[in-house]
Amino acid sequence: MNAPRFPNVTRRNLLLGTGALVVSFSLRNQVFAQEGELNVPAKPPEPVAPGPKLPGSLADTPSLDAWIRIDADSSVTVYTGKAELGQGTKTSLRQIAAEELEVPPASIKLITADTAITPNEGFTAGSQTVQNSGTAIRNAAAQVREILIQQASSKLQVPADQLKAKNGRITGPDGKSIGYGEVVMTDMLHVDAQPKSKLKSPEAYQYIGKPFARVDIPAKVTGGQAYVQDMRLPGMVHARVVRPPSWFATLKDIDTASIKAMPGVVAVIHDGNFLAVAAEKEFQAVQAMRALTNLAEWEEKPRLPNEQDMAAVLQKSESEQGVVAEAGADFAGGTETFSAQFLRPYQMHASIGPSCSVAHLDNGTMTVWTHTQGVYPDRKAIAQMLGMPLDKVRCIHTEGSGCYGHNGADDAAGDAALIARALPGRPVKVQWMRDQEHLWEPYGPAMLTKVSASLDASGKIVNWKYDLWSNTHSARPGSAGALLPGQLMASGYPPDKPVMNITPLGNGDRNAIPLYSIPNMRVLWHFVADMPVRVSSLRGLGAYANVFSIESFMDQLAKEAGTDPVEFRLKHMDDPRARKVITTAAEAFSWSNEPMPEGRGRGFAFAKYKNHAAYLALAMEIDVDKETGKIRIPRIVSAVDCGEAVAPDSIRNQTEGGIIQSLSWTLYEEVNFDNTRITSSDWSTYPILRFSAVPGSLDVHIVDNPGSPYLGVAEAAQGPTSAAIANAIANATGKRIYNLPFSPARVKATLGV
Amino acid sequence: MKLNVNGSTHEVDADPATPLLYVLRNDLELNAAKFGCGLGQCGACTVMVDGKAIFSCLTPILLLEGREIKTVEGLGTIDNPGPMQQAFIEEQAAQCGYCIPGMMMRAQALLQSKPDASDAEIQTTLEPNLCRCGTHMRILKAVRRARELMKTAAATPASGGRKI
Numbered sequence: 001m002n003a004p005r006f007p008n009v010t011r012r013n014l015l016l017g018t019g020a021l022v023v024s025f026s027l028r029n030q031v032f033a034q035e036g037e038l039n040v041p042a043k044p045p046e047p048v049a050p051g052p053k054l055p056g057s058l059a060d061t062p063s064l065d066a067w068i069r070i071d072a073d074s075s076v077t078v079y080t081g082k083a084e085l086g087q088g089t090k091t092s093l094r095q096i097a098a099e100e101l102e103v104p105p106a107s108i109k110l111i112t113a114d115t116a117i118t119p120n121e122g123f124t125a126g127s128q129t130v131q132n133s134g135t136a137i138r139n140a141a142a143q144v145r146e147i148l149i150q151q152a153s154s155k156l157q158v159p160a161d162q163l164k165a166k167n168g169r170i171t172g173p174d175g176k177s178i179g180y181g182e183v184v185m186t187d188m189l190h191v192d193a194q195p196k197s198k199l200k201s202p203e204a205y206q207y208i209g210k211p212f213a214r215v216d217i218p219a220k221v222t223g224g225q226a227y228v229q230d231m232r233l234p235g236m237v238h239a240r241v242v243r244p245p246s247w248f249a250t251l252k253d254i255d256t257a258s259i260k261a262m263p264g265v266v267a268v269i270h271d272g273n274f275l276a277v278a279a280e281k282e283f284q285a286v287q288a289m290r291a292l293t294n295l296a297e298w299e300e301k302p303r304l305p306n307e308q309d310m311a312a313v314l315q316k317s318e319s320e321q322g323v324v325a326e327a328g329a330d331f332a333g334g335t336e337t338f339s340a341q342f343l344r345p346y347q348m349h350a351s352i353g354p355s356c357s358v359a360h361l362d363n364g365t366m367t368v369w370t371h372t373q374g375v376y377p378d379r380k381a382i383a384q385m386l387g388m389p390l391d392k393v394r395c396i397h398t399e400g401s402g403c404y405g406h407n408g409a410d411d412a413a414g415d416a417a418l419i420a421r422a423l424p425g426r427p428v429k430v431q432w433m434r435d436q437e438h439l440w441e442p443y444g445p446a447m448l449t450k451v452s453a454s455l456d457a458s459g460k461i462v463n464w465k466y467d468l469w470s471n472t473h474s475a476r477p478g479s480a481g482a483l484l485p486g487q488l489m490a491s492g493y494p495p496d497k498p499v500m501n502i503t504p505l506g507n508g509d510r511n512a513i514p515l516y517s518i519p520n521m522r523v524l525w526h527f528v529a530d531m532p533v534r535v536s537s538l539r540g541l542g543a544y545a546n547v548f549s550i551e552s553f554m555d556q557l558a559k560e561a562g563t564d565p566v567e568f569r570l571k572h573m574d575d576p577r578a579r580k581v582i583t584t585a586a587e588a589f590s591w592s593n594e595p596m597p598e599g600r601g602r603g604f605a606f607a608k609y610k611n612h613a614a615y616l617a618l619a620m621e622i623d624v625d626k627e628t629g630k631i632r633i634p635r636i637v638s639a640v641d642c643g644e645a646v647a648p649d650s651i652r653n654q655t656e657g658g659i660i661q662s663l664s665w666t667l668y669e670e671v672n673f674d675n676t677r678i679t680s681s682d683w684s685t686y687p688i689l690r691f692s693a694v695p696g697s698l699d700v701h702i703v704d705n706p707g708s709p710y711l712g713v714a715e716a717a718q719g720p721t722s723a724a725i726a727n728a729i730a731n732a733t734g735k736r737i738y739n740l741p742f743s744p745a746r747v748k749a750t751l752g753v
Numbered sequence: 754m755k756l757n758v759n760g761s762t763h764e765v766d767a768d769p770a771t772p773l774l775y776v777l778r779n780d781l782e783l784n785a786a787k788f789g790c791g792l793g794q795c796g797a798c799t800v801m802v803d804g805k806a807i808f809s810c811l812t813p814i815l816l817l818e819g820r821e822i823k824t825v826e827g828l829g830t831i832d833n834p835g836p837m838q839q840a841f842i843e844e845q846a847a848q849c850g851y852c853i854p855g856m857m858m859r860a861q862a863l864l865q866s867k868p869d870a871s872d873a874e875i876q877t878t879l880e881p882n883l884c885r886c887g888t889h890m891r892i893l894k895a896v897r898r899a900r901e902l903m904k905t906a907a908a909t910p911a912s913g914g915r916k917i
Contacts, residue, residue, distance in 0.1 A: 352851050
């Protein structure tokens with residue numbers, strides 16, 4: 001039937017019975033820009049034929065059968081290049097497809113990211129799954145529905161406008177009906193999408209915006225096979241890697257004969273600084289890994305900076321300067337000028353399950369099951385690393401433990417492939433250990449920000465200068481040099497050269513431009529190319545530190561202006577949706593300036609993620625224990641507008657999760673290191689939030705906008721949460737904390753206890 | 754050696770020093786207990802032994818002969834979920850879901866020994882278990898719901914989770 005063909009299929013003009021579907025776009029499957037996650041400035045695709053841009057990811061993969069397949073038995077398969085990362089993708093995309101295809105969501109088979117069969121949608125990142133893939137699937141589904149109706153029209157001899165699609169069947173006014181499978185024909189959906197689709201109106205929705213149970217949860221709570229960690233293939237061996245003790249370390253001569261002789265060991269892989277073992281049983285692999293760790297001797301180099309001095313280190317390391325925004329020129333106005341400086345340390349993804357992958361070299365084809373965010377880029381990197389042609393490497397997304405950006409997934413996939421190459425015919429599962437995840441995943445970069453602004457006599461901001469120092473937040477594959485095994489192997493690929501890339505999507509500069517109306521503004525990125533500590537994308541990229549800085553400073557200015565912080569924000573906000581979210585959160589919280597008990601404070605913050613995605617505001621109440629420096633949070637109230645709310649419960653779940661994760665980053669998290677080694681190697685040396693610290697209550701109010709475009713939501717809470725805590729601490733104690741995290745020691749030091 | 758898991762006896766051919774987690778996941782092909790740290794710091798591997806929550810990543814099987822081991826698979830099935838599983842489904846208490854089986858087993862051990870555990874006791878009991886997605890509020894709600902469902906289940910026998 002209409003099986004999808006990838007990559008670029010040849011365009012064929014296809015005349016259906018109605019002759020309606022002649023399509024005039026050529027495929028434009030170029031590598032496309034993802035949320036500032038490419039290292040090189042991405043060129044916009046050049047349209048080959050003139051015409052309006054197709055909606056969402058259809059712009060890159062226009063053929064309808066790339067997204068939707070209908071078989072003779074009427075079964076529906078939907079393809080997405082995006083992956084389930086625990087954000088509910090497998091559920092929300094089914095809701096969207098079901099809505100326009102008029103079939104029950106549960107009846108849809110959904111295939112996620114697989115280089116052999118799904119569209120190339122780059123990375124599942126930047127909160128864009130529903131925005132890009134959802135939009136593509138929605139439009140494709142609507143167009144497929146119309147094609148089916150047209151086809152049924154000629155079969156039933158009933159005008160199309162009298163036919164209705166429902167529950168997988170098309171029915172006429174006389175009750176005569178025909179199943180989708182009966183009208184579908186070979187290659188019928190092998191046509192390019194049109195720019196406009198006949199989308200259902202919000203009043204007619206049956207599935208979009210309705211609460212649906214996540215399809216993946218039942219298996220996950222009953223011991224079903226749900227993760228790459230749960231894969232067991234016939235003949236599979238278990239592998240472990242042995243990493244160097246520190247960055248820049250090199251392996252001295254080693255004789256691995258004693259390891260090879262250990263029980264169950266089937267291979268020891270030694271390739272430059274890359275070391276790994278494979279054994280029949282998992283615990284045998286663990287024991288061999290431990291023995292090999294003890295055996296290996298390394299030459300280490302003390303090249304890490306002084307962690308106590310990161311503000312100076314970042315400023316000293318500036319390699320380039322970029323203008324993020326410039327408006328107006330009057331920086332002398334105003335009656336009084338204020339300034340502040342903020343610091344964010346390196347922070348980890350720190351997934352609960354360390355990275356894992358299964359690879360199998362079979363008949364010259366390397367298949368890799370991976371929890372990567374980008375199967376296509378990962379395939380490219382792995383193929384380059386192994387010196388194999390692209391079409392001999394297949395990457396299949398398989399869920400892993402929580403994904404919050406570019407973590408160890410791609411590296412583990414590379415590890416598995418490199419080991420599997422040495423064991424043709426045998427599937428290899430690599431499971432990282434806890435310390436390997438903590439020490440070797442790419443961290444969210446340390447950042448320094450400096451802000452100054454002037455108020456006029458009426459308490460309005462008249463100018464604003466903002467400077468940020470940061471590495472790139474994008475070191476993803478693409479190239480073999482982005483993979484740890486690629487760097488460690490003897491033929492070592494160097495990491496890609498970091499490039500400052502200023503785009504509306506934002507990178508280190510994400511959310512560096514305040515959304516507030518300020519007549520004179522200048523925002524600069526002082527780019528730090530050198531990366532002594534490995535960094536890449538962590539949920540929100542620069543938005544976390546930038547919103548923390550901007551929203552902390554807004555409160556400081558409000559105080560100077562003698563204005564309530566919520567009122568001060570509204571006074572500088574023109575965007576009506578932002579105003580609505582701010583007032584919704586404030587009202588739901590019962591925001592006021594009533595005095596509070598000793599040690600208790602309230603804090604507020606707002607951001608529109610990336611300045612073009614979801615709006616989120618939150619208010620919280622906190623208690624500061626001056627004796628211990630500990631912070632307790634009795635309640636948090638948030639409001640979020642992400643356009644049309646497709647899956648309200650997933651939006652709530654993502655927002656609750658974003659807030660709690662950001663609480664953890666903000667209160668506890670900092671990667672520590674000495675001059676040679678990272679020292680945050682486990683949960684005792686890198687503590688995160690535990691149950692005793694969860695807020696007393698946490699409410700999420702969704703400001704729904706049925707019919708309006710989807711706005712990415714999964715990262716919207718990271719920035720505002722940190723500033724709301726800082727603002728609440730300042731409100732409670734009169735003292736503001738400028739450096740993250742707000743550990744008990746730092747709280748006490750700030751309070752002078 | 755013989756291990757009693759979820760009510761059945763299994764003959765296991767493994768080094769007695771092997772941590773229970775690896776035997777559950779590989780030899781018995783049970784997916785629920787997860788590898789998280791191997792250090793007893795995160796709770797992803799939590800299972801029950803003789804009614805108590807333990808870290809299976811730290812417990813060698815040589816200590817477990819003749820003892821009753823219970824995993825999430827022993828609480829019910831996807832078609833017939835037990836009260837703890839039902840509660841997590843009803844509250845949609847998962848994001849990535851990786852930590853959830855460990856949470857469920859620690860909560861199960863608490864509620865089996867103390868069916869009327871207070872909300873505060875539930876929160877304190879879960880302290881050893883980490884969640885990175887920030888699903889904590891829902892996990893707490895799910896365990897509170899499980900507390901109620903378990904009482905109903907206890908009052909109407911024979912509807913509980915099927916043994917594997």
